[in-house]
Amino acid sequence: MAQRTHIQKIRNIGIIAHIDAGKTTLTERVLFYTGKTHKIGEVHDGQAVMDWMPEEQERGITITSAVTTCYWREHEIHIIDTPGHVDFTMEVERSLRVLDGAVGVFCAVGGVEPQSETVWHQADKYRVPKMAFVNKMDRLGADFWNVVDQMKERLGAHPLVLTLPYGAEEDFQGVFDVVRGTWIAWDEASQGMHFEERPVPEDRREEVARARESLLEALSEVDDAILERYLGEEEIPEADIHAAVRRACIGLKGVPVFCGSALRNKGVQPVLDGVVRYLPSPVDIPPVKGEDPKTGAEVERPPRDKAPLAALAFKVQMDQGRKLTYVRVYSGMLKAGGEFLNPGKGIRERAARLLLMHANKRERVQEAGAGSIVGVMGLKETTTGDTLCDPEHPVLLEPIDFYKPVISVAIEPKTTGDQDKVDLALSKLAEEDPTFHVRLDEDTGQTIVSGMGELHLEVLMHRLVREFNAPVNVGRPQVVYRETIQREARLEGCFDKEIGGTRQRAAVTVRVAPRERGAGNRVESRLPEGALPEGYEPLVLEVLTQGLDGGVLRGYPMVDVEVRLEAARFEEGLSTEIAFRAAASVALREALEAAGPVLLEPVMRLEITVPESFMGEVIGDINARHGKVEEIGPRGAVQVIRATAPLSRLFGYSTELRSLTQGRGTFTMVFSHYEPVE
Numbered sequence: 001m002a003q004r005t006h007i008q009k010i011r012n013i014g015i016i017a018h019i020d021a022g023k024t025t026l027t028e029r030v031l032f033y034t035g036k037t038h039k040i041g042e043v044h045d046g047q048a049v050m051d052w053m054p055e056e057q058e059r060g061i062t063i064t065s066a067v068t069t070c071y072w073r074e075h076e077i078h079i080i081d082t083p084g085h086v087d088f089t090m091e092v093e094r095s096l097r098v099l100d101g102a103v104g105v106f107c108a109v110g111g112v113e114p115q116s117e118t119v120w121h122q123a124d125k126y127r128v129p130k131m132a133f134v135n136k137m138d139r140l141g142a143d144f145w146n147v148v149d150q151m152k153e154r155l156g157a158h159p160l161v162l163t164l165p166y167g168a169e170e171d172f173q174g175v176f177d178v179v180r181g182t183w184i185a186w187d188e189a190s191q192g193m194h195f196e197e198r199p200v201p202e203d204r205r206e207e208v209a210r211a212r213e214s215l216l217e218a219l220s221e222v223d224d225a226i227l228e229r230y231l232g233e234e235e236i237p238e239a240d241i242h243a244a245v246r247r248a249c250i251g252l253k254g255v256p257v258f259c260g261s262a263l264r265n266k267g268v269q270p271v272l273d274g275v276v277r278y279l280p281s282p283v284d285i286p287p288v289k290g291e292d293p294k295t296g297a298e299v300e301r302p303p304r305d306k307a308p309l310a311a312l313a314f315k316v317q318m319d320q321g322r323k324l325t326y327v328r329v330y331s332g333m334l335k336a337g338g339e340f341l342n343p344g345k346g347i348r349e350r351a352a353r354l355l356l357m358h359a360n361k362r363e364r365v366q367e368a369g370a371g372s373i374v375g376v377m378g379l380k381e382t383t384t385g386d387t388l389c390d391p392e393h394p395v396l397l398e399p400i401d402f403y404k405p406v407i408s409v410a411i412e413p414k415t416t417g418d419q420d421k422v423d424l425a426l427s428k429l430a431e432e433d434p435t436f437h438v439r440l441d442e443d444t445g446q447t448i449v450s451g452m453g454e455l456h457l458e459v460l461m462h463r464l465v466r467e468f469n470a471p472v473n474v475g476r477p478q479v480v481y482r483e484t485i486q487r488e489a490r491l492e493g494c495f496d497k498e499i500g501g502t503r504q505r506a507a508v509t510v511r512v513a514p515r516e517r518g519a520g521n522r523v524e525s526r527l528p529e530g531a532l533p534e535g536y537e538p539l540v541l542e543v544l545t546q547g548l549d550g551g552v553l554r555g556y557p558m559v560d561v562e563v564r565l566e567a568a569r570f571e572e573g574l575s576t577e578i579a580f581r582a583a584a585s586v587a588l589r590e591a592l593e594a595a596g597p598v599l600l601e602p603v604m605r606l607e608i609t610v611p612e613s614f615m616g617e618v619i620g621d622i623n624a625r626h627g628k629v630e631e632i633g634p635r636g637a638v639q640v641i642r643a644t645a646p647l648s649r650l651f652g653y654s655t656e657l658r659s660l661t662q663g664r665g666t667f668t669m670v671f672s673h674y675e676p677v678e
Contacts (some may be wrong), residue, residue, distance in 0.1 A: 029481030192265025352378025493587025
């Protein structure tokens with residue numbers, strides 16, 4: 001067992017970005033330069049260490065967030081390389097929930113793209129300090145300052161530029177260290193392993209001096225210690241500048257910005273220095289908060305090994321038929337063979353083995369302390385978002401929010417004898433991926449699977465064959481609609497029947513009202529105290545909550561509806577649980593029917609990049625799909641069209657766009673909102 005790294009020298013970071021910005025390429029260099037691997041695996045060769053699934057290697061994209069551990073300047077860095085494709089946004093969300101810092105990767109040509117915005121704002125939601133790496137400085141059309149400006153405009157970031165590019169496109173020669181005022185030049189023969197600091201060439205000195213002045217100016221806006229010395233025109237030492245950048249980064253007041261070309265092996269080591277220098281250790285962020293499951297009181301768990309255990313399971317993966325659970329330890333020690341409590345499910349679990357992960361390779365360890373991210377074998381009931389804690393000091397951490405699927409397909413086994421095999425495989429995939437839902441359609445007897453997009457479902461169907469040997473026939477994709485109401489309604493539901501020779505009677509009055517789009521459902525009671533015997537009120541609220549799972553038009557889930565339980569009539573000797581369940585169900589259904597129910601469909605936000613000569617055809621096609629063009633603007637030699645369109649009209653759009661643009665158009669699609677079906 002390796003000696004436990006001091007918690008202040010641990011960094012838990014994620015690499016986040018838009019698809020094709022170069023996240024996995026950057027991670028491969030990080031593993032090579034930290035000595036974790038002995039050769040660089042390239043994404044385009046299907047040999048990237050972090051893209052270990054066959055699906056990832058074939059498609060050249062990251063699908064599942066892979067975890068690895070490496071060491072740099074006596075610091076232990078746990079890295080999660082996350083997907084960039086919108087269909088796998090959940091992988092990013094659950095990773096950010098357990099990380100202390102993130103490195104956003106931006107393409108020097110594409111700039112801040114739609115999925116970059118999405119993941120950046122996801123990180124903002126969890127208050128994760130961030131750094132930025134402007135990649136692909138060697139590409140035609142690379143523009144470093146344009147990306148920095150876009151970070152301010154689109155992300156609301158406060159950039160702190162720490163390295164400048166020396167040249168761009170084919171003239172890209174390295175980077176300037178703004179704080180030290182040096183030129184870092186990489187040795188290409190050593191694949192960027194060796195580099196040296198040189199004096200800044202004469203013709204670039206003014207540019208680097210200006211950048212240093214701008215950095216101090218930007219820091220003085222967010223750091224009083226720097227402001228005082230800056231106004232006093234004092235010389236500020238390097239160490240003090242680094243300390244101020246760290247304070248700004250951890251305080252979410254500034255974003256350290258680096259640049260380079262990961263594929264050309266230039267600019268990666270300064271990013272690693274930035275990770276250990278500026279991003280927080282587990283002790284630099286506030287202690288994790290949760291609630292006591294017995295009293296509901298808020299409790300904190302400090303990041304100390306000697307504190308009671310508090311850990312969060314953030315990912316489940318099937319590993320050769322066995323369940324591997326990824327866990328972030330916030331406080332205390334997780335020990336192999338140890339027993340602990342899952343307070344959300346009220347059960348005890350035992351960790352058979354603890355594994356330090358390196359993509360799909362692993363190293364057994366006996367214990368994991370505060371700040372660690374480890375794989376745990378042997379957890380039977382624990383799923384994504386569950387807390388693990390000390391039974392003597394229970395705590396329930398905030399769970400992870402999951403996205404609702406927007407697309408469904410019907411599937412059936414290729415042969416009737418494979419039904420059990422397919423059902424088992426689907427249940428395992430659903431346990432791994434909370435955005436993948438499986439249900440049986442009672443009307444048709446078909447198995448319906450739902451996910452975040454066409455690619456998401458396609459990958460999962462391929463995995464059924466490859467990993468579980470359970471081939472299926474797949475139907476046409478179907479949109480997952482929602483239902484809501486347009487006005488308020490109040491109705492009484494009565495139940496009065498003889499069941500098994502006994503009269504059963506109850507009445508419930510319910511008021512329903514629409515809420516703002518995106519506000520979610522709310523079910524509450526307005527009954528005066530003592531209106532119902534003990535236990536009946538929660539039972540009725542449970543029926544009303546469950547009743548919103550299936551709407552009154554087509555049985556789709558209801559959204560943005562407020563339900564109030566306003567009155568209930570109880571008659572001694574006649575009112576039973578069954579009667580109240582039935583009365584509540586009738587009241588809700590009739591109230592929803594009277595409240596003007598409407599069908600909602602998912603609307604997607606599109607960003608389409610096309611050469612100017614094809615603009616007319618592409619815009620015409622968007623209009624034909626009932627889409628709305630919101631903005632058109634140049635990006636280098638191409639035009640970018642931003643639009644929204646109903647998902648139901650976008651199936652097969654990638655093929656259509658290729659044919660309209662002779663293969664030169666590309667697009668990204670992100671869920672935007674629900675709106676009534678026209």
